[in-house]
Amino acid sequence: MKSRTGFIALCSILTFSLVTLTRATGESATDVSFEFDTTVPCNVFTVNDVVTGKLAVVKPSPDLADITVAPVIRDVQGKVVATLRPVTLSKANGWAVALTGLPHAVGYYSIEAGKIAEAMAISYVVVPALTLKDHDLASPFGVNGGDPSAIVAAKRVGIAWIRASTSEGTRKAVRDNKLCLLVVWDDMHSPSHEQFEKWRRPDGQWDFSEAFQLYVKSAKQFGADIDAYDIVNEANWSDEFGGSWDGGPWVPVYLKFMRQAAAALHAADPGKPVLWEGDPNVGPDLREMAENDKSLIDVFSPHVYSLHRSRSLPEENDFFKQLPGYYQLMREHNLNWPLWVGEFGFSAFRVVDPDKMPPFYSPNTEIQQAQNLARMITMMLARGVKKVFWYDLEDNIWDNTPEPGDPEYHFGLMRYDRTPKPAILAYADLVYQLSGAQWLGYYYIGGGGEAYAFTSARTGKPVVVAWLLSGAKNENIYVSDTKDPVKVTDVFGAEQTVAVEGKPGYRSVPVPLSETPVFIEGLSQSDVERDVYPLPR
Secondary structure, X not given: OOOOOOOOOOOOOOEEEEEEEEOOOOOOEEEEEEEEEOOOHHHEEEOOOOOOEEEEEEOOOOOOOOEEEOOEEEOOOOOEEEEOXXXXXXXXXXXXXXXXXXXXXXXXXXEEOOEXXXXXXXXXXXXXXXXXXXXXXXXXXXXEOOOHHHHHHHHHHOOOEEEEOOOHHHHHHHHHOOOEEEEEOOOOOOOOHHHHHHHEOOOOOEOOOOOOHXXXXXXXXXXXXXXXXXXXXXXXXXXXXXXXXXXXXXHHHHHHHHHHHHHHHHHHOOOOOEEEEOOOOOOHHHHHHHHHOOOOOOEEEOEOOOOOHHHOOHHHOHHHHHHHHHHHHHHHOOOOOOEEEEEEOOOOOOOOOHHHOOOOOOOXXXXXXXXXXXXXXXXXXXXXXXXXXXXXXXXXOOOOOOOOOOHHHOOOOEOOOOOEOHHHHHHHHHHHHHOOOEEEEEEOOOOOEEEEEEEOOOOOOEEEEEXXXXXXXXXXXXXXXXXXXXXXXXXXXXXXXXXXXXXOOOOEEEEEEOOOXXXXXXXXXXXXXXXEEOOOO
């Protein structure tokens, strides 16, 4: 996976959608492009904002007749939640009209302004109002890349960390929004044979000092804007030296480079953490690092995508099987290398041609992408991962020609036109619930459910986050102390109250579970603690 770094987008932050309407004359159909023109970046509103904007025709043709539409608002499940009064767009009003009466509760909303063509609907999200710390180094929530003008949307969601390049625009956007910057370089991703030969000394040893002069220069020039350094993005040196992502002859050479680069960065900008990327599977390379690089490594940073179609769910990710071995290695060598997952993500691509499916990745709907984001982040944080960096803030818009069947184009929290996806709302609701959480452990909920308990920093009370791997059903949580109704809120903002059923000694709460994670609030401390099991670390 190649991080997008330093990219400057050419498109506006305004969102748009292609819809097919019939001309008022009834003579023929005209394809009309609309935009929802707001003053809110990327249409990410908070519950404290007034949700409003202008519906406008983009570049109307001279012969376009007046258009009258009654915009329909749908929620994340496609259910109609509002039908606005009819509005007419005409030459007289400049082909733009204000929309009022838009839903403003926490949620994901799409606006249909007529008969939708195959293109996406205009969308906006309303996220919880967060009390965010400036430059919150302790926050675990991060994202990869992002055009500088979109980074303010990450701020509104509650994302504190940006993993990107040292471009001036990125540094300014991070600084202006009082966020944290993890710098990552692609320069040493896959050097050429000629470059390697320049770094090999006559005695066969390696001198990489020329290779990381850019790192040192950046650290000295921009260190005030940088909070951590990721030395290299996904080193792919196996083509030159042999082996695979799982290891091989390339690893010893790579470790020599990492040692020299880490020492230089520590000298250039003392006190800033330096990240080493790798596989948390405890192999010879990781053992060598544990034995020889205690002072040079500050953070270990794996990338943990689900690459196997037969094991495409977050719960099946190999990373979680490897974690106990990693923590055991830390104990063996009296080490405490924090884990920052530098990249993970699920692509919302679709199968266009079954004969041209990519060799890995599984297609996800946008709702599945959001569900998997929430599940993966919850599982990682519950198991001691200190920071997570979703890939990517925006869909790939390098050439402005998104391919619906190419996974690399569809990892974003926002689409290539800056319309928000359901995933950005799921992330915002996770931040709202999990910021400062004290993890209690795995929660046994039964019925094939996956659940984790934590103490909320916001309320000081226990909360359980739970979901099913597939399907939907009610699952009874048996309680003894809980008497009042419990609140169940999903990661898309839908909230319901569930009453406690039964008599003393036989009380239970029938919690509705599905593939969408829900937060269960209102259980007593003793009821939660009874069914909590510690996770291996």
